[in-house]
Amino acid sequence: MISNxxxxxxTTQPLxxxxxxxxxxxxxGSAATLxxxxxxxxxxxxxxxxxxxxxxxxxxxxxxxxxxxxARLHDFDCRNNRLAMLGLAADGFExxxxxxRARYGAHRIAVIIGTSTxxxxxxxxxxxxxxxxxxxxxxxxxxxxxxNYSVTDxxxxxxxxxxxxxxxxxxxxxxxxxxxxxxxxxxSGLCDAAVVGGVDSLCMxxxxxxxxxxxxxxxxxxxxxxxxxxxxxxxAAGFALxxxxxxxxxxxxxxxxxxxxxxxxMSTPHPEGAGARLAMTAALQRSGxxxxxxxxxxxxxxxxxxNDNAEDLAVSGLLGSATPCSSTKGWTGHTLGAAGITxxxxxxxxxxxxxxxxxxxxxxxxxxxxxxxxxxNRSQPIRRVLSNSFGFGGNNASLVLGYPxx
Amino acid sequence: MIIYLKGIAATGPGFENWDALRNHFAVGADLDPExxxxxxxxxxxxxxxRRASPTIKLAVDVAQEAVLQSGLKAExxxxxxxSSNGDTNTLHHxxxxxxxxxxxxxxxxxxxSVHNAPAGxxxxxxxxxxxxxxxCAWNDTFAAALVEAATQCIAEQVPVLLAVFDTPFPEPLxxxxxxxxxxxxxxxxxxxxxxxLAGLELSIETDDQPGATRMNDAQLEALxxxxxxxxxxPLLAACAAxxxxxxxVLDYTEELRLKVVVSRLGD
Numbered sequence: 001m002i003s004n005x006x007x008x009x010x011t012t013q014p015l016x017x018x019x020x021x022x023x024x025x026x027x028x029g030s031a032a033t034l035x036x037x038x039x040x041x042x043x044x045x046x047x048x049x050x051x052x053x054x055x056x057x058x059x060x061x062x063x064x065x066x067x068x069x070x071a072r073l074h075d076f077d078c079r080n081n082r083l084a085m086l087g088l089a090a091d092g093f094e095x096x097x098x099x100x101r102a103r104y105g106a107h108r109i110a111v112i113i114g115t116s117t118x119x120x121x122x123x124x125x126x127x128x129x130x131x132x133x134x135x136x137x138x139x140x141x142x143x144x145x146x147x148n149y150s151v152t153d154x155x156x157x158x159x160x161x162x163x164x165x166x167x168x169x170x171x172x173x174x175x176x177x178x179x180x181x182x183x184x185x186x187x188s189g190l191c192d193a194a195v196v197g198g199v200d201s202l203c204m205x206x207x208x209x210x211x212x213x214x215x216x217x218x219x220x221x222x223x224x225x226x227x228x229x230x231x232x233x234x235x236a237a238g239f240a241l242x243x244x245x246x247x248x249x250x251x252x253x254x255x256x257x258x259x260x261x262x263x264x265x266m267s268t269p270h271p272e273g274a275g276a277r278l279a280m281t282a283a284l285q286r287s288g289x290x291x292x293x294x295x296x297x298x299x300x301x302x303x304x305x306x307n308d309n310a311e312d313l314a315v316s317g318l319l320g321s322a323t324p325c326s327s328t329k330g331w332t333g334h335t336l337g338a339a340g341i342t343x344x345x346x347x348x349x350x351x352x353x354x355x356x357x358x359x360x361x362x363x364x365x366x367x368x369x370x371x372x373x374x375x376x377n378r379s380q381p382i383r384r385v386l387s388n389s390f391g392f393g394g395n396n397a398s399l400v401l402g403y404p405x406x
Numbered sequence: 407m408i409i410y411l412k413g414i415a416a417t418g419p420g421f422e423n424w425d426a427l428r429n430h431f432a433v434g435a436d437l438d439p440e441x442x443x444x445x446x447x448x449x450x451x452x453x454x455x456r457r458a459s460p461t462i463k464l465a466v467d468v469a470q471e472a473v474l475q476s477g478l479k480a481e482x483x484x485x486x487x488x489s490s491n492g493d494t495n496t497l498h499h500x501x502x503x504x505x506x507x508x509x510x511x512x513x514x515x516x517x518x519s520v521h522n523a524p525a526g527x528x529x530x531x532x533x534x535x536x537x538x539x540x541x542c543a544w545n546d547t548f549a550a551a552l553v554e555a556a557t558q559c560i561a562e563q564v565p566v567l568l569a570v571f572d573t574p575f576p577e578p579l580x581x582x583x584x585x586x587x588x589x590x591x592x593x594x595x596x597x598x599x600x601x602x603l604a605g606l607e608l609s610i611e612t613d614d615q616p617g618a619t620r621m622n623d624a625q626l627e628a629l630x631x632x633x634x635x636x637x638x639x640p641l642l643a644a645c646a647a648x649x650x651x652x653x654x655v656l657d658y659t660e661e662l663r664l665k666v667v668v669s670r671l672g673d
Contacts, residue, residue, distance in 0.1 A: 002574075004625055013578075013668070018651070040409060076548060107612050107662065116520060116521070117412045120497070120501075123497070123501050123579070124499075124501050124504050124505070127501040127502060127505040127578075128505045130505070130578060133575040133577050134577065135578050136579070136581065136582060136583060140582065141582075142579060143544065143582075143583065146541045147490070147542075147544060147583075148491075148492065148521055149490070149542050149543050149544040149547075152542070152543070157658075158521045162660075162661040162662070163555060163659075163662070164544060164550070164552065164610065164658065164659065164660070164662065165550070165659050166538060166541045166542065166543040166546075166547075166550035167541060167542050167543065168540070168541050168543070169492075169520070169521030169522060169540055169542060170520075170521070170522040170525070170539060171520045171521075171522055177539060180537075180558070181539070181554060183559075183561070184554075184557035184558060184561040185553075185557055186407070187557075187561050188407055188556075188557045188560060188561065189407075190407075190553065190557070190610055203510065204504045205500055205501075205504065205516070205519065206508065208504060208509050208510070208511045209500070209511045209516035209519070210516075211511075212511050212512065212513050213513050213516060215634075219518075236482065246434065259537035259538070260535055260536065260537060261485070261526075261529040261534060261535050261536060261537070261538045262529070262535070263527075263529040263530055263532070263533050263534055263535050264530065265530070266517045266518075266523065266526050266530070267453075267513070267516075267517040273534055274535070278535055288510020321616055334660050360475060362615065364491075370613075391520075391528065392517055392522070392523075393517075393522045393523060393524070393525060393527075393529070393538070394526055394529060394530070395525070395526065395538055
């Protein structure tokens with residue numbers, strides 16, 4: 001029995017991202033993403049996903065079609081869990097978690113994963129294969145593939161963890177909010193560490209769904225550009241091992257988080273970015289930092305007219321017009337429920353390398369914008385990054401990542 | 407970890423609302439075998455009400471009832487919504503549309519398909535700009551959502567509206583995922599004990615025994631096992647009972663159990 005029934009109210013404390021990993025259209029592992037960021041090489045390509053006939057660009061991860069999940073978890077085999085496994089296998093993440101498991105105990109490490117569509121592609125394909133009576137194929141397993149907890153269940157089984165576990169599914173903010181929940185769990189004493197992450201894979205639902213909303217670009221996405229015309233959908237997996245920082249200053253830490261709702265519209269952001277600003281403000285307050293102490297903002301920056309307008313108002317309203325900002329979706333595409341973790345890991349890479357990435361594909365910043373959008377990569381030491389993730393339902397989350405003050 | 411219950415609502419097969427279920431548990435009043443929830447979504451503005459599915463209406467109905475009972479203002483409340491399968495009818499219609507040559511996904515269906523659609527509709531209807539999360543953990547969704555809500559109450563010092571709801575899939579998915587009769591449960595929870603109905607002390611256990619608390623009544627036990635939302639039934643029974651203190655155990659992942667000690671504070 002865990003003695004946690006008497007817990008004093010927690011105080012905010014930095015959490016170290018002691019290990020992290022990411023897989024996306026730029027390649028497998030952090031080095032592939034960092035290399036592409038340095039070289040200005042986008043992972044986007046013309047849509048060649050299965051039998052889709054859409055005039056758009058996507059961030060597809062190569063090889064998912066050919067590599068099944070490990071045999072012991074074959075029930076979980078689907079594109080989304082294959083992508084999760086690539087992430088867990090990269091960057092030495094699996095062995096880092098094994099060491100943490102030995103240190104804390106399997107039941108003291110939580111697993112909290114964000115996804116928007118999990119393995120829905122399996123259900124889409126199963127519907128195509130209904131028999132004459134309309135029944136789905138016998139081999140189709142809803143629970144271990146499509147169901148939104150599947151990816152979290154797969155992750156905890158793959159890593160042999162036994163702590164509290166759940167999925168957060170709040171569309172495109174999902175895998176930013178996992179950091180907030182993990183922080184509360186650790187502060188409440190329900191666990192000592194957490195594996196957080198996000199996994200979303202290409203599927204017909206999002207490709208055709210965003211197309212019918214008419215917010216998918218026919219060219220590679222151009223965040224904050226005057227000529228921007230919508231999103232490029234991508235797929236990605238990312239994970240981080242969160243532990244109490246306990247004075248560590250050699251790895252990036254979660255310094256703050258903020259969450260809010262727009263209370264405005266299901267699929268259009270608040271026009272003045274009011275909800276976004278609330279989330280950013282809360283993240284700054286929790287980190288104890290002033291706006292001027294933020295060195296770089298990784299924007300949600302989807303390249304839709306509405307998102308980028310609202311985010312510009314929120315960012316410039318709170319931080320002014322000097323702080324360098326960019327969206328990295330020109331590299332990875334919009335990885336939806338995996339965007340939060342993807343961009344949190346990018347923030348960690350930028351902190352480690354002293355790299356401020358440009359808004360790739362952006363040539364002329366929208367003349368109506370006040371925020372300072374980077375058009376070229378810049379090298380300079382940075383200590384604190386604000387990362388934004390906003391989703392359908394007006395769901396907002398902002399993270400402050402960086403090195404704690406010494 | 408102790409949190410306090412300030413409002414409670416439930417609807418499901420056999421009972422329209424919390425009063426009916428409480429009377430059953432407290433004084434043995436009969437449940438209505440004919441009753442099935444017919445969600446209205448009355449809190450939703452008319453445009454949203456037209457767009458909302460039965461799953462969304464079930465969620466906001468039960469949420470609204472709990473908030474009314476709590477006496478707190480909806481816009482003050484952070485939100486944790488949870489459901490194991492989300493909007494089951496919408497997911498079916500989208501997969502069906504994608505299996506046709508046209509592959510046309512209706513924009514409204516698409517935004518209704520996100521797992522947090524009910525929470526999004528709730529924030530629009532209630533005006534709450536507070537944090538809003540939507541979680542799931544298969545059959546253990548209720549326990550996971552209760553823990554998420556409790557840690558928010560304590561860490562953020564904000565009252566939290568918890569709503570857990572499930573609806574059945576239509577065929578052909580129903581064959582693969584049976585059960586999930588419409589069931590909704592909502593609680594308003596707070597770190598502050600003032601004006602509360604009960605105290606809930608949560609702790610996580612690694613022991614196998616005792617296992618999850620079962621319902622004594624066979625029909626209610628079958629209902630408990632029917633969906634993740636209905637797995638709240640033992641806790642609802644404890645909240646309805648007049649006992650000074652009662653312990654409930656909920657499954658919480660394969661290896662863990664969530665123990666909830668319910669202490670009665672007032673009426």
